[in-house]
Amino acid sequence: MADKNEPIPVARPTLGEEEAAAARRAILSGWVVQGPEVAAFEKEFAALIGAPGAVACSSGTAALHLALLALDLKPNDEVITVSSSFIATANAVRYVGATPVFVDVELETGNMDANLIEAAITPRTRAILTVHQLGLPCDLGRILAIAQRHKLPLVEDAACAIGSEIRLAGGDWEPIGRPRGLLATFSFHPRKVITTGDGGMVTGGDPEIMARLARLRTHAMSLSTAERHGSAKVRFEQYLEVGYNYRLSDIQGAVGREQLKRLPGLVAARRRLAARYRETLAGNPHLTLPREPDFARSNWQSFWIILQDDAPLSQVELMQTLLARGIQTRRGVMCAHREPAYRDLPLRRPLPVSEIIEDRSVILPLYPELTEGDQDRVIATLTEILR
Numbered sequence: 494m495a496d497k498n499e500p501i502p503v504a505r506p507t508l509g510e511e512e513a514a515a516a517r518r519a520i521l522s523g524w525v526v527q528g529p530e531v532a533a534f535e536k537e538f539a540a541l542i543g544a545p546g547a548v549a550c551s552s553g554t555a556a557l558h559l560a561l562l563a564l565d566l567k568p569n570d571e572v573i574t575v576s577s578s579f580i581a582t583a584n585a586v587r588y589v590g591a592t593p594v595f596v597d598v599e600l601e602t603g604n605m606d607a608n609l610i611e612a613a614i615t616p617r618t619r620a621i622l623t624v625h626q627l628g629l630p631c632d633l634g635r636i637l638a639i640a641q642r643h644k645l646p647l648v649e650d651a652a653c654a655i656g657s658e659i660r661l662a663g664g665d666w667e668p669i670g671r672p673r674g675l676l677a678t679f680s681f682h683p684r685k686v687i688t689t690g691d692g693g694m695v696t697g698g699d700p701e702i703m704a705r706l707a708r709l710r711t712h713a714m715s716l717s718t719a720e721r722h723g724s725a726k727v728r729f730e731q732y733l734e735v736g737y738n739y740r741l742s743d744i745q746g747a748v749g750r751e752q753l754k755r756l757p758g759l760v761a762a763r764r765r766l767a768a769r770y771r772e773t774l775a776g777n778p779h780l781t782l783p784r785e786p787d788f789a790r791s792n793w794q795s796f797w798i799i800l801q802d803d804a805p806l807s808q809v810e811l812m813q814t815l816l817a818r819g820i821q822t823r824r825g826v827m828c829a830h831r832e833p834a835y836r837d838l839p840l841r842r843p844l845p846v847s848e849i850i851e852d853r854s855v856i857l858p859l860y861p862e863l864t865e866g867d868q869d870r871v872i873a874t875l876t877e878i879l880r
């Protein structure tokens with residue numbers, strides 16, 4: 494029996510002996526930064542999701558920055574995106590000197606509302622940055638059609654969405670991140686479905702862009718370390734543009750390869766637990782639950798609830814009460830536009846749904862090793878509190 498007082502965390506990475514052995518292998522190999530393990534991780538990642546190319550980097554935020562660098566944006570250029578996301582989404586637009594223009598999201602998916610995009614397009618709009626929020630695929634079919642109609646490149650922030658799937662125009666289920674637009678980005682932070690500690694990946698189909706991103710992550714050097722290392726002739730590198738140190742270590746790359754092997758099992762466990770939350774909470778009159786559109790299959794990186802107007806407790810009261818009973822939760826998706834760092838960015842239009850999600854959503858414990866007993870404790874406690 495699970496201990497009644499044992500705290501239940503909101504999330505927990507699945508890491509074991511395989512990852513420890515892989516890290517050891519990399520450490521003892523004598524090559525610890527962006528070497529053969531990272532190259533193999535990129536190849537295996539691309540093969541798994543059917544992407545033509547993949548470039549690994551140091552975080553999901555670095556992946557977003559690299560993807561936006563590929564767009565060669567200028568000051569005053571605008572990127573249509575969502576405020577309702579982790580702050581890194583909007584920040585990446587600002588890293589490249591462009592202006593994020595926020596559109597609202599749908600309540601039940603938390604994703605960009607495709608109906609609102611065209612009204613936000615101006616002569617300065619240069620791209621669309623959409624998010625597959627908390628692993629749930631956004632309406633990529635419609636968003637991509639709008640992007641194409643307006644000749645705007647589309648970048649997918651798939652930070653949470655490794656293992657999620659989408660079905661476009663009634664076709665087959667396909668992994669998120671192939672990508673469908675120009676580029677897609679992933680995160681391997683421990684809160685995501687697979688982890689390398691910190692880490693990220695950009696996937697894309699244009700070989701020139703991918704080669705440029707691979708250079709940009711390591712100071713835009715004309716020759717890679719591996720090329721210089723393997724050369725029989727002395728060669729000097731050049732620095733082709735202002736680049737960054739966004740390298741992933743080979744220790745992390747080795748761990749990532751083991752995590753990829755686990756992915757199908759991790760996603761299956763998350764889907765099973767999410768279905769149990771859905772079935773047991775569906776009848777609760779105070780809750781709005783996330784909805785998977787018929788074109789989307791989430792990896793359930795998170796399962797969240799939204800408290801309705803008439804709920805007997807506020808978001809913070811609910812979270813505090815659960816915490817007192819040993820159950821950790823997190824606020825659902827934040828709004829960038831309400832943060833001090835965004836005070837100077839005038840909001841073009843109100844974002845009521847984004848604000849409801851920030852104010853009333855709560856992420857429940859969900860990770861592959863969550864036992865049904867512990868999940869039942871979460872469900873029973875939540876149901877009792879909401880009575």
Ligand SMILES: *Cc1c(COP(=O)(O)O)cnc(C)c1O
Binds near residue numbers: 555581653680682
């Ligand atoms: C986690 C996350 C990021 C940032 O990823 P890091 O690896 O933490 O830098 C970006 N966008 C979204 C939507 C995320 O959930």
